[in-house]
Amino acid sequence: MIFHRRFSTYPNLTGILEIYLNSIIKLIMSVMNHDLDDLVVMKVVEEYLRQNPSSRALYDRARGLLPGRSTRNVLYYPPFPVYMAAGKGSRIFDVDGNERIDFNFNNTTLILGHNHPRVLEAVREQLGRGTVLGAPSEVELKLAEELLGRLKGADMIRFTPSGTEANMQAVMLARCYTGKMKIAKFEGAYHGSWDTVDISVSPPLGLAGPDSEPRSVPQHDGIPKGVLENTLILPYNDAEASEALIKGHRDDLAAVIVEPVQRDIPPKPGFLQSIRELTEQLGILLIFDEVISFRLSPGGAQRLYGVVPDITTLGKIIGGGFPIGGYASTEDVMEPLIISQSEFPALKPPKLGYSGTFNAHPIAMAAGLAVMRELTPPTYKMLEGLGEAMREGLRRILEEEGIIAHVDGVGSLFNITWTGEKVVDYRTASSGDRVLERIFSLDLMNRGIYLRAHPNLSTATTREEVERALEAVRLSIKELKPIIKERSPHLIIR
Ligand SMILES: Cc1ncc(COP(=O)(O)O)c(C=O)c1O
Structure with missing residues (x-):
C-alpha cells in the first residue's frame, strides 16, 4: 500500500x-x-x-x-x-x-454554531466598554450565577483562560485540600497539554501494560520521573479494576479525574457511581472534567448520569467562542483559594494563590453568558x-x-x-x-x-x-x- x-x-x-x-x-x-x-x-x-x-x-x-x-x-x-x-x-x-x-x-x-446573533450582540456590547479592564467585572458574576445554578454540587467557580488551566488548578486545589500528591486519571483521557495529565493519553498498546493495571506511559519526552510516579492510570469503564487500583493507592491519592463521557464513549451503567462511592469513602476528591460533556444536558453529564463530583471543570461552550475555562466546587473545597480580609486593610493571602492576566476575560464572560442563556x-x-x-x-x-x-x-x-x-x-x-x-x-x-x-x-x-x-x-x-x-x-x- x-x-x-x-x-x-x-x-x-x-x-x-x-x-x-x-x-x-x-x-x-x-x-x-x-x-x-x-x-x-x-x-x-x-x-x-x-x-x-x-x-x-x-x-x-x-x-x-x-x-x-x-x-x-x-x-x-x-x-x-x-x-x-x-x-x-x-x-x-x-x-x-x-x-x-x-x-x-x-x-x-x-x-450555537458560528456567529450566533445573540452572542455577537453581547460581544459588541461588551467590546463597546473596552477589551479587558484589569478589575473584576459584573459580567463574571452573571456567568458564575448562571453556571452554578446548573451545577448541583458547586457553590463557587473560578474562571481560567482555558480548560487546560481549569484542570491544572483543580488538581492543585485537590492536592492543597487533601494534603496528598498523587492523582489518578483514565487511560486515553485528555485533560489538556501539561505534564501531570500528559500521561497515557494515547500510549502505544505494546507499552501500555495489562488491561486491568495500565502503565503510566509518558506522552512525550521531558516529563519528570516524579510527575510520572504521581499519576496513576486507571482503565475507563472497568469499575472493578479501577476500584482495586484506587484502593491500592488510597493514602496517596488527592483526586481521581475523569471525563464522565470519555471522548465519545459513554460510561457503562453504574461505572461513575461506583467511582463516586469509593472516592467518597476514601476521602479522595472526584473531579469531573466536563470541558466537553457539559454540553450534554443543562447540568452537564453529571446531571445526565446522576453523579455529583467534588470538583467540576469546564471550558469550550461556556466561553461563546472565546478562550475560557473554569472549575467549580463547594465552599469547603474552595477554601484554600479564599482571600481573607478580616483585619482591614491587611489581606491574609490564600493557601493557594492563583492569578492570570486574562482570567474571567469580560468578552469571554459576555459571550459565554449569551450562549448559556440560549441553552434551555x-x-x-x-x-x-x-x-x-x-x-x-x-x-x-x-x-x-x-x-x-x-x-x-x-x-x-x-x-x-x-x-x-x-x-x-x-x-x-x-x-x-x-x-x-x-x-x-x-x-x-x-x-x-x-x-x-x-x-x-x-x-x-x-x-x-x-x-x-x-x-x-x-x-x-x-x-x-x-x-x-x-x-x-x-x-x-x-
Ligand atoms: C476533556 C478535555 N479537557 C480539557 C481540555 C483542554 O481544554 P483547552 O483546550 O481549552 O485547554 C480539552 C480540550 O480539548 C478536553 O477535550
Whole structure:
C-alpha cells in the first residue's frame, strides 16, 4: 500500500510542490499497476489538492514560521489542513471559497454554531466598554450565577483562560485540600497539554501494560520521573479494576479525574457511581472534567448520569467562542483559594494563590453568558434528537453498505470508529483503523462535510444538513470500499 508510506512521510517533505509531484507520480504508478485501492486514495488526494490550492500555499508559508507548521496538533492532518476564513451558522468557509457543513465547531466549542446573533450582540456590547479592564467585572458574576445554578454540587467557580488551566488548578486545589500528591486519571483521557495529565493519553498498546493495571506511559519526552510516579492510570469503564487500583493507592491519592463521557464513549451503567462511592469513602476528591460533556444536558453529564463530583471543570461552550475555562466546587473545597480580609486593610493571602492576566476575560464572560442563556431544556432535547438522527443514520448506512464500524456518542456528540469491536475504552477504540479514518475524513471534506477530530452538532445544524452529511457518508463508503477491503477485510460483511 503506497498511501501508508505516503501519509507518514508528508510532514517531512520539503515543500508542497514535492507533495503534488509525488502524488501525480504515485497516481501514474497506480494506474499502471491497476492497484485499485491506491487509485482510490489518489483520487481522494488529487481532489483535495484541486479544491484547496490556497490552503496549500498557506501551509507552505507556515514552514519556518511555526514549528510543525501549526499551533495546535489536533488541527494538523496530512497532506495539509484546510485554512478557514469564516463561519456562519452551521457552515464554514475556507480560504479557497469552499463551503462545508461544519461538524467540528472548533472541537465542540460552538454549540450555537458560528456567529450566533445573540452572542455577537453581547460581544459588541461588551467590546463597546473596552477589551479587558484589569478589575473584576459584573459580567463574571452573571456567568458564575448562571453556571452554578446548573451545577448541583458547586457553590463557587473560578474562571481560567482555558480548560487546560481549569484542570491544572483543580488538581492543585485537590492536592492543597487533601494534603496528598498523587492523582489518578483514565487511560486515553485528555485533560489538556501539561505534564501531570500528559500521561497515557494515547500510549502505544505494546507499552501500555495489562488491561486491568495500565502503565503510566509518558506522552512525550521531558516529563519528570516524579510527575510520572504521581499519576496513576486507571482503565475507563472497568469499575472493578479501577476500584482495586484506587484502593491500592488510597493514602496517596488527592483526586481521581475523569471525563464522565470519555471522548465519545459513554460510561457503562453504574461505572461513575461506583467511582463516586469509593472516592467518597476514601476521602479522595472526584473531579469531573466536563470541558466537553457539559454540553450534554443543562447540568452537564453529571446531571445526565446522576453523579455529583467534588470538583467540576469546564471550558469550550461556556466561553461563546472565546478562550475560557473554569472549575467549580463547594465552599469547603474552595477554601484554600479564599482571600481573607478580616483585619482591614491587611489581606491574609490564600493557601493557594492563583492569578492570570486574562482570567474571567469580560468578552469571554459576555459571550459565554449569551450562549448559556440560549441553552434551555428544549434546546438540549433538540440537540439530542439531532444527535440520535445522526447516529441512527450512520448505523443504517453502514448496515446497508455491508460495512461494520462502531458508531457511538451521547447527545450532540457522535463518532465512527472503523473497528469490529464494541468501543468501551481506549484499548477498544485503538482497534479502529486510523488511516481509513483519515482518508474518510478527507473524502468527506471533498464532499463539503467538515467532520474532524470530535464530531458534534450545534443548534444551527438542521435535519436537512444531517441528511446531506449522511448521503455524503454513503457515497464516501461506496468510493472507499476497495480500501476497506484491502486494509480491514474484517469490516466487510457484503
Ligand atoms: C476533556 C478535555 N479537557 C480539557 C481540555 C483542554 O481544554 P483547552 O483546550 O481549552 O485547554 C480539552 C480540550 O480539548 C478536553 O477535550
